[in-house]
Amino acid sequence: MMNTTKPITAPTVALFDLDHTLIPGDSDHGWGSFLVDRGYVDHAFYESKNDYFYGQYKAGTLNIYEYCEFSFKVLADNDLMTLNEWRDEYMATIIAPMIRPQAVALVKKHRDAGHLCALVTATNDFVTAPIAKALGFDTLIATQAEMVAGRYTGKVAGTPNFQSGKIINVNAWLEGLGLSLDTVAASYFYSDSINDLPLLEQATFPVVIHPDERLAQEAKKRHWPFIELFHSEYAA
Numbered sequence: 502m503m504n505t506t507k508p509i510t511a512p513t514v515a516l517f518d519l520d521h522t523l524i525p526g527d528s529d530h531g532w533g534s535f536l537v538d539r540g541y542v543d544h545a546f547y548e549s550k551n552d553y554f555y556g557q558y559k560a561g562t563l564n565i566y567e568y569c570e571f572s573f574k575v576l577a578d579n580d581l582m583t584l585n586e587w588r589d590e591y592m593a594t595i596i597a598p599m600i601r602p603q604a605v606a607l608v609k610k611h612r613d614a615g616h617l618c619a620l621v622t623a624t625n626d627f628v629t630a631p632i633a634k635a636l637g638f639d640t641l642i643a644t645q646a647e648m649v650a651g652r653y654t655g656k657v658a659g660t661p662n663f664q665s666g667k668i669i670n671v672n673a674w675l676e677g678l679g680l681s682l683d684t685v686a687a688s689y690f691y692s693d694s695i696n697d698l699p700l701l702e703q704a705t706f707p708v709v710i711h712p713d714e715r716l717a718q719e720a721k722k723r724h725w726p727f728i729e730l731f732h733s734e735y736a737a
Contacts, residue, residue, distance in 0.1 A: 511686045515611035516671060516700070518692035519622040519629060522710045523604040523636055525731045528596060529624040530555040533572065535591045542575055559713065561695045565623070565644070565661040573646050576627060577655030584627070584653075592631050600635050603730040608637045611689070617678075621671060623663040623696070627653070642670050665699040691728075695719070 520527040533551035536542045550571055557563040576584060611618050619640040620633045626643040633641040647658035660666045668682070675681050682688055682703050690697070690704035695715040701707040709720045709727050720727060 511680060511684055513614070513616045514675070514680075514682075514685045514688045515608075515616040515618045516621045516688065516690040516704070517608065517618070517638075518690075518694065518697055518710075519620055519624060519632065521693040521713075522691055523608070523620075523730070524596070524599040524632070525601070525711075526595075526599050527555070528622075528628055528632060529572070530558075531595055532591060532624075532628050535595055536575060536587070539587070539590075541587060558696065561715065563663070563696070565663040565666075566657065569625075569644065569646075569657045569661060570655070572625070573653065573655045573657070576625075576646055576653035581651060581653075588628065588631065591628075592635075596632055597635070600632075601731060605637055607691075607730065612637065616689070617685075619671070619674065621662065621667055621690075621700070623661070623667075640674065642667070642674055664696050667697065667700045668703055671700065692716070701725070 517523055520529065530551060533547060537544050537548045537551070554563060554568045554571065557568075579587075608618060617640075618638060619642050620629065620636065620638045621642045622629055623644055625646045626641060627646050629643050630641060642662055644662045645658040647654045647656040660669050662670050672681050675685065687705040688703070689706045689708060690700050691708045691710050692701060693709065693711045693713060693716065695713055698716065698719060701709075707720075707723075707725045709716055709725055710730060712720055712727065717727075719725075
């Protein structure tokens with residue numbers, strides 16, 4: 502019997518990083534800052550640790566498991582109703598003003614071309630699920646915060662979606678469609694961060710958006726294209 506779940510013609514895949522790529526800010530660090538500013542977490546401790554890990558991320562030295570242990574604790578310490586209320590407030594006041602038409606149009610261009618599109622971010626799925634929807638994505642590949650019986654446990658579920666983990670998780674998604682990065686017709690990946698070098702190297706068409714210094718150097722050496730979505734609005 503024919504396997505009707507596998508496409509007859511392999512599609513093109515378009516993958517997008519989120520922070521400083523499709524939005525001019527960092528949704529993960531921003532979530533921590535929001536919690537501090539609203540008084541939902543201990544100010545001195547949380548702000549210090551949030552900034553410490555963000556510095557590691559930008560340097561390409563982040564221990565993702567240590568960071569998740571820190572950032573997922575607030576998910577484990579609060580019930581889902583409270584967390585959803587906080588996230589709604591965060592989306593409305595912090596994230597919504599960063600959703601720009603240029604980013605939505607870039608995603609739409611690939612969707613209109615019939616490409617399989619996915620938002621591929623290291624930021625956890627709780628924070629990024631509504632952001633993915635606002636940007637026009639049906640598929641979100643993010644670091645998964647483990648949930649048991651309707652509450653977050655504070656642990657990571659599966660492989661963190663960070664550095665080479667993005668390749669693992671993208672291929673897991675594609676495997677469910679009878680595909681892989683090696684068998685799709687072509688793949689695009691848009692990113693700003695040196696942390697995404699492993700997946701950029703796997704893409705047929707790597708594209709850098711507002712790259713950090715180290716990624717800009719790599720992209721120039723490899724003759725990868727640069728694009729800028731936010732122009733003067735963009736703030737690194």
